Amino acid sequence: MNLLTLEDVGKTYGSVRALEGVSLTVRQGEICCVLGDNGAGKSTLIKIIAGLHRHDEGRYLIGDQEVRLSSPRQAIDRGIATVYQDLAVVPLMPVWRNFFLGAELGGRFRLDSARMRVVTQEALARMGIELDDVDQPIGTLSGGQRQCVAIARAVHFGARALVLDEPTAALGVKQSGVVLKYVAAARAEGLGVVLITHNPHHAYLVGDHFTLLKRGRMAGSHPRAEITLEQLTTEMAGGSELAELSHELGRPGPEADS
Structure with a gap:
């Protein structure tokens, strides 16, 4: 589809x-x-x-x-x-607040923070992401972890x-x-x-x-x-342009390495 x-x-x-x-x-x-x-x-x-x-x-x-x-x-x-x-x-906001940023649960004057914590934990677990504490500031996570939280958020919100x-x-x-x-x-x-x-x-x-x-x-x-990966790398690098540069530098081109 x-x-x-x-x-x-x-x-x-x-x-x-x-x-x-x-x-x-x-x-x-x-x-x-x-x-x-x-x-x-x-x-x-x-x-x-x-x-x-x-x-x-x-x-x-x-x-x-x-x-x-x-x-x-x-x-x-x-x-x-x-x-x-x-x-x-x-x-500085916790993981769960960032997870629901702009889509918070609760009424006009009160956030359902308990529910949002549970949903965040469940959504992360569904993707296989394990965090010790969704109350920790998201800024304390590694760059990879923050990317994973963003992916899980997109999946959760449909x-x-x-x-x-x-x-x-x-x-x-x-x-x-x-x-x-x-x-x-x-x-x-x-x-x-x-x-x-x-x-x-x-x-x-x-x-x-x-x-x-x-x-x-x-x-x-x-x-x-x-x-193949080798073909993809060569094509992205410019193919004939890469071979020409290799020749100018006196190094074997991709064709010579294969």
């Missing part, structure tokens, strides 16, 4: 062509990885999917309905949750498609592995996941499909079964 589809989407800011002819499909229970270096157009793509910016060209479909989103709330109401690299959390903006960019090897484990858990829950990353190794660990961007344009689109 297709959850969201982009067909030849383009975006221009003044005289700057940020995206051109980008297409991808996010299916239920699959992880679509979008790879590219800085300036490839990943941030613009996220903003279009999340409803922050409208696309200028092409079609954006959620399910089978074409949309032109004008706010993040419209995306959220349609089941699209976005977790940004700089997580929007209040560091997201159908989850967009993750470089969730492992600032993490070490062990924490990155933990985050990728819960990305896979979100897929197992039936979500469609868009994993934005510049790391082909992380993408290949969990990805079902790979879309490569370069300077705002499509540089490749491959199902997992049709590409």
